[in-house]
Amino acid sequence: MSKWQTLQTRSFLESTARQRAQGLVDEGSFTELVGPTERFISPHLPELGEAVEFDDGVVTGIGLLGKHPAIVISQEGRFIGGAVGEVGGAKMVGALKLAQSIYEKLQAENPAEVQARRPIVLISFETGGVRLHEANAGLLAHAEVMDQIQNLRHKVPVVSVVGSKIGCFGGMGFVAAATDVIVMSEFSRIGLTGPEVIEQEMGRAEFDASDRALVFRTTGGKHKYIMGDCNYLVPDSIAAFRQQAIAIAALPMDAIENLRRIGSRSAIERQMQLVAMAAEVSPTDAKDMWKAIGNENPQQLIDANYTDFMAQAKRLTPAA
Amino acid sequence: MSEQKVWNKTQRDTQERMSHASQYFKPGTKVFEAKDAVAILEAVIRSGDRVNIEGNNQKQADFLSDCLCKLDPARVNKLHMVQSSVPLASHLQAFELGIAEKLDFAYAGPQGGAVAKAIASGKLKLGAIHTYLELFARYFMDLTPRVSLICAYEADKDGNLYTGFNTEDTPLITEATKFKGGIVIAQVNKIVDKVQRVDIPGEWVDGVVQSPKPFFIEPLFTRDPALITDTHILMAMMALKGIYAEYGIKRLNHGIGFNTSAIELILPTYGEELGLKGKICTNFALNPHPTLIPAIESGWVESIHCFGGELGMAEYAAARPDIFFIGPDGSMRSNRAYSQTAGHYAIDMFIGGTLQIDKYGNSSTATAGRVAGFGGAPNMGCDAHGRRHSTPAWMKCGNEFTDQQNFLGDVPRGKRLVVQMQETFQEKLVPSFVEKLDAWKLAEQAELDLPPVMVYSDDITHILTEEGIAYLHRCKGLDQRMAAIRAVAGYTSIGLQAKPEETRALREAGIFKTPEDLGVDRSRANRSLLAAKSIKELVDWSGGLYNPPARFRNW
Amino acid sequence: MALTQLKYEFSPATPRALPVPAVHFGVVGSGDMEVIIENKDLGGKAVATVVTPVTGFDHVWEMVLRRFMDECQLGNVAISINDNNATPVVVSLRLRQALLEIEG
Incomplete structure (x- = not known):
């Protein structure tokens, strides 16, 4: 078995950012850009006596999904919790700009081939958001990434891939929400404010951050899938995420637009309906919402394996 | 004669006290x-x-x-x-x-x-x-x-x-x-x-x-396989080859920690490959460790008697009455006194971690400013001197324990294996091997009569670190034991005192063995050897019977 | 509050070339490190640079690196390590794994 084939069988959750990036695209097609040997380390961390990493915690590169160039951004949670600083943020922005220039070149030179060969962006999130050690630069990076995602709208699908241990929190939670498509595994999470901060601000009675089961059924993949906050739930393997990415790359751009959860009049209407529903149910636990959506036995769904869950779970607004 | 002597003062006193309480019943x-x-x-x-x-x-x-x-x-x-x-x-x-x-x-x-x-x-x-x-x-x-x-x-x-x-x-x-x-x-x-x-x-x-709330209970023996490192696995591989297989350890106790969890989780993989099923790890005095589920399910274990319960394991244990001690009502009964007795008299090996080992091999979990106590480890981490039955593992270890004959003459006697399994450095580069135990300082601060030693050097037979295994009982005299300890102590200040020629001689004598000496392939020491890599996979192994506490769930 | 930078030089008896231009391995997690080993014309010598927040372990780093160099006998290579409290066993392991990365 080749190294790439071995990667396919690996747990996405257990893999490093680089393994995820290499495994998400076709065998042998990955080229890392601004990789570790370029040594773009954070200029801020050494001042604070904090350990540095040669890639500043973000792997960027390009590969192929069939005929589609796939621009990959992959965050590494084990380095300072995947927090986004100046260099890592700039690498994210640069990768998104590359996607745009590839698209524009294709559009200009070979417009007939756009559907078949347009690029796709895969962002594998593993982060709590801004790196506090370099907060201003990190925040700025968040804004620039959002900007770039808007520039790619209707042109290049931007896909959030969330299957990591830390998941996607803080400012990057907003960024994920702004992408076209979200793919998750049940072992990963998306949220804005992290569980510990909610507990600190609202009290343990409101949210017990040490209760991981509670944290996961509030922010985890299964909940996001039922609530329509993520489009696809896949098993925890690199191959499963890759298969989903291939399927998304093949979709026409208007179908991609339909997968968006925010950012259009119809999406806003759906959100308002959800707000009204939540007000009516006044849930004290995610399970209350699952029930209101038509899932008779939420606990059983929580414990169900992937196949059973997919067969049984009823969703709020199944996206196209 | 004087008045009648009273022989039931306590009972009378109890009656008197209870009379004040009776109004509340x-x-x-x-x-x-x-x-x-x-x-x-x-x-x-x-x-x-x-x-x-x-x-x-x-x-x-x-x-x-x-x-x-x-x-x-x-x-x-x-x-x-x-x-x-x-x-x-x-x-x-x-x-x-x-x-x-x-x-x-x-x-x-x-x-x-x-x-x-x-x-x-x-x-x-x-x-x-x-x-x-x-x-x-x-x-x-x-x-x-x-x-x-x-x-x-x-x-x-x-x-x-x-x-x-x-x-x-x-x-x-x-x-x-x-x-x-x-x-x-x-x-x-x-x-x-x-x-x-x-x-x-x-x-x-x-x-x-x-009580207004159910009694508090701590899931003390639950280790999340997600946190097991390559080093834990390397040491677990050495333990299986160099100790479990070498002595044929069937009856044992595992101390708490990730090292022993790693051993439990590679039994169905590496252990299977070494052909050890049925030859080792058949009978345990052990709390119901969730990480033992894959080995139990794969048919390694014959019996487990438990000191106490472990949160989330009740249903699983109840469904495996051939393994656990189950009452007529269908639920398990633990008993610390009985399991400690089994751990003292009827196991052939205790393996566990510690915090500090001194240059002589005494170990302690006490640190300055903390009176941690002993729990049950010392009763298992020693040879029960009242033990009179023999097993092959106990006899083999006794035969190798040459210093024992200094007191016995030509009469044979066995020896319990007491294994300290410890990385040379802990988190934040705190060394596990020290010149003098912190227990001495603690004894002074807390005015204790003697430094609290968890396992005394004369009870320890093996020290296992990532550097290798020191077979201490095979040493002659304290000087050789100290040299063997230096050999496994790696880059700690104790280990740096090791003399290369001395270490070489110990390797030749089979007293110190490196992973290579044991035939352990370092490149295989990674998480792919674990039968379960997460709590969720333990639940899957148990067929849904293991119900982990909320804090261990990531789904 | 700055990072410590340690530099070491080794002269292997029978220097062996790295079969690829460079190899990278590891993640700078807590208690972990990353390494880049790359070809560089150093007249047969090898140099190693360690960047770490930890102080007081210069001698241990030297010994761990020396043992690795004795084993692999790489010459004309520059080794760059970013460390975050890795223990000696983790350092040895990552260095070996970096070389395995080339073979695999």
Whole structure:
């Protein structure tokens, strides 16, 4: 078995950012850009006596999904919790700009081939958001990434891939929400404010951050899938995420637009309906919402394996 | 002649105390309400009493412990607490408030620092730090409790108790207290019409109360496989090849920690490959470790007797009656005293971690400013000198233990394997091998008679680090033992004193073995060897019977 | 509050070339490190640079690196390590794994 084939069988959750990036695209097609040997380390961390990493915690590169160039951004949670600083943020922005220039070149030179060969962006999130050690630069990076995602709208699908241990929190939670498509595994999470901060601000009675089961059924993949906050739930393997990415790359751009959860009049209407529903149910636990959506036995769904869950779970607004 | 001699003073005193308590009981029952619990304790506890609050490293009579702290120190004081462990804040609060004065215990866990402080401030007089069995023994000798505050899952109106999966210390405490005329009060999670099984007869219990919340229980033996590192796995591979297989270890105890969890999780993979199934790890004195599930499911294990329960494992254990000790009602019963006895007399190997090992091989978990206590490890981490039965593992180790013959002449004797499995450095580069144990400093600070040593050097047979295995019992004399310890001590200051030619000689003599000497392929030491890589996979192995506590769930 | 930078030089008896231009391995997690080993004309010598927040372990780093160099006999290579409290066993492991990365 080749190294790439071995990667396919690996747990996405257990893999490093680089393994995820290499495994998400076709065998042998990955080229890392601004990789570790370029040594773009954070200029801020050494001042604070904090350990540095040669890639500043973000792997960027390009590969192929069939005929589609796939621009990959992959965050590494084990380095300072995947927090986004100046260099890592700039690498994210640069990768998104590359996607745009590839698209524009294709559009200009070979417009007939756009559907078949347009690029796709895969962002594998593993982060709590801004790196506090370099907060201003990190925040700025968040804004620039959002900007770039808007520039790619209707042109290049931007896909959030969330299957990591830390998941996607803080400012990057907003960024994920702004992408076209979200793919998750049940072992990963998306949220804005992290569980510990909610507990600190609202009290343990409101949210017990040490209760991981509670944290996961509030922010985890299964909940996001039922609530329509993520489009696809896949098993925890690199191959499963890759298969989903291939399927998304093949979709026409208007179908991609339909997968968006925010950012259009119809999406806003759906959100308002959800707000009204939540007000009516006044849930004290995610399970209350699952029930209101038509899932008779939420606990059983929580414990169900992937196949059973997919067969049984009823969703709020199944996206196209 | 003078007046009639009185032989039942304690019983009479108990009757007198209970007469003050009787008003709170529901008529015709032993049941009282939580709101009256403080009044009941006030009625039955007198200054200077020896009092036991049931609490070990798992279940805790936490409600009654809180109630004890609400007594008026002007009326009830100078209590002598005799109890397995003091892991709750309220255990120490009783001393702060001046209700309790003296402590005899075995394990402090998270309150180790508070114990040290209370000793230093003069609010706590320390009797002694014991092992569990040692303390239990004294309950029947010179430390019999006058009043015991215990806990159970269920009670009926007559005081019959169901302690089930978490029976732990309850029978022993109750027997020591009640049969010497004392008073036993139980907090239970639920008052029921009929208990599921009578673990403690109602006659031995004086009062029961349904606590406002279920008793606190700590999932102390749950290790998330997601946190097992490549180093743990390398050491686990060495352990299987160099110790388990070498000696054919069938009956054993695993100390708490990620190292032993790693061993459990590579039995169905690496162990299977080495052809060891049925040859090792068949009988355990062990808490129901979730990480043992894959090995149990793969048919490695014949029996497990448990000291206590482990949160989330009750249903799994109940569904495996061929393996665990299950009552006629279908639920498991643990018993710390029995399992400790099994761990002392009937295992051939104890393997566990520590915090510090000195240059002679003595080990301790005590650090300056923390009186952690011993728990059960020393009784398993030693050769039981009363042992008279033989097994191949015990005999092989005894035959290799040449220094033993200095006292025995030509009479053969076996030896329990006592293995310290410890990385040379812990987190933040704290060295595990030291010139002098911190226990010495602690002894001075806390005015202990002797430094608290968990396992003495003369009991240790093997030290296993990432550098290799030192077969200490094969050494002749202390000098050679110290050289073998230096050889496994890696880059710590002790290890840096190793002389290359000395280490080479030890390797030739089979006293020190590196992974290469053992034929362990380092490149295979990674997480792909684990039969389960996450708590979720343990649940899958168990067929959904293992129900992990919320804090271990990531789904 | 700055990072410590340690530099070491080794002269292997029978210098062996790295079969690829460069190899990278590891993640700078807590208690972990990353390494880049790359070809560089150093007249047969090898140099190693360690960047770490930890102080007081210069001698241990030297010994761990020396043992690795003795084993692999790489010459004309520059080794760059970013460390975050890795223990000696983890350092040895990552260095070996970096070389395995080339073979695999």
